[in-house]
Amino acid sequence: MTVLRVFNNNVVLARDASGDEVILTGRGLGFQAKAGSPVDPSKVIRVFVPSDGRDPDHLAQLLAGVPPEMIQLVSRTLPELDDAEQVSHSATLVIALADHLNFATHRAARGLTVEYPLRAEVSHLYPDELRQARALLSAVNQHLEQPLPDSEEVALALHLVNAGMASGDLTFTYRMTGVIHQLVSVIEAEYGLDLGHDSVSVGRFITHLRYLFVRVSQHQQLVSESSPISDAIRSTYPDATIVAERLAGIIELRLGDELTADEVSYLALHVARIAEGR
Known part of the structure; x- marks a missing residue:
């Protein structure tokens, strides 16, 4: 080399x-x-x-500001997390986590604690990533003279979500989190439900939304013309389709792109499953 x-x-x-x-x-x-x-x-x-497509110079500059010990600690700990294998080898994630933890240790040394505003949303929408973040924070704290506060697990979880979505920075993840929370709230209000993250149907819906947002951001939505399957979903679940169209309107306002007919139909299918408790 x-x-x-x-x-x-x-x-x-x-x-x-x-x-x-x-x-x-x-x-x-x-x-x-x-x-x-x-x-x-x-x-x-x-x-x-x-x-x-990450800029190597930018990543290297970030890396240069982080002590090698922190890089080694994150590199060693991340692959040990349950279900984190798909992101544990991401250079961008390792650098982002190490950079965040390094800055957090400097804050803690000055007695500064950050309370992240999305704790409720992260706990509700991303329970797996929050669990992994909690384990990562616990492992890191075992090697620090001054352990970091529990509130840091929220930011670490968002970095894990961000890595899973292959997004360049946390701006997209923050926006996605807010929109998902808004959409789930609309379904709760429409059907008089109190939805928990342990619901299989809600979990499927959130996963679907996360990948939908990636498709929207990459301009790779499902076909623009309504397909036979799409028509069948709309015919079978007319009430859920009405709710899905409301959700699509919110997504269009927040993300700036109109959803295709097929995308709306698949939203309706997930809404129907949630409404029926499946």
């Missing part, structure tokens, strides 16, 4: 044998290294491969 840019003594941007740009960490890896010089493989501790 060849050094492309040195960020500090422990972080360099390099080009690997395949010609891809990678971020390398290791104590003393960047010391006296210059652009164009070969990488000393004996000093490389971790190789980060940017994905989903």
Whole structure:
């Protein structure tokens, strides 16, 4: 591998044998290294491969501001979380979590505690990610002289949600969380229900919405013309279709894109399942 840019003594941007740009960490890896010089493989501790079009320079800059010990702690802990295998190898996630935890430790040292406003929504909409975040925070706290407060699990959970959606930053995740909460509230009000996250139908609905929002953001919605299956859903569940059209209106206002007929029909199917308790 060849050094492309040195960020500090422990972080360099390099080009690997395949010609891809990678971020390398290791104590003393960047010391006296210059652009164009070969990488000393004996000093490389971790190789980060940017994905989903992430800017390698930006990720490396973030990484350069985080102590290597925090990177190693997150890298070691994340793969051990239940059901987190699909995101545990994400360079972006490891860097984002380590950067957040590092900043949180500095806040804690100054006696500053942040209460995140989305705790209720995160607990309701993302119970799996919150459970993983709680386990991650517990594992990290075992290695800190001053443990971080429980409130940090909310932010960690949102990072895990964000990684699962392959979004560039938390802005999209915050917006998605608010919209999902609003949509669930509309269904509760329409049918007089008090929906819990342990409901299978609600869980399916939330998962469907998360991927719907990704399709909308990537302009890859289901076919624009109503399909036979779509027509059948609308015919079978006319009341749920009316509610789904209300939900579609909210999504269109919040995300700025009109939903296709098929997307609305599949929303109706999920609404019907929730209303029927299935």
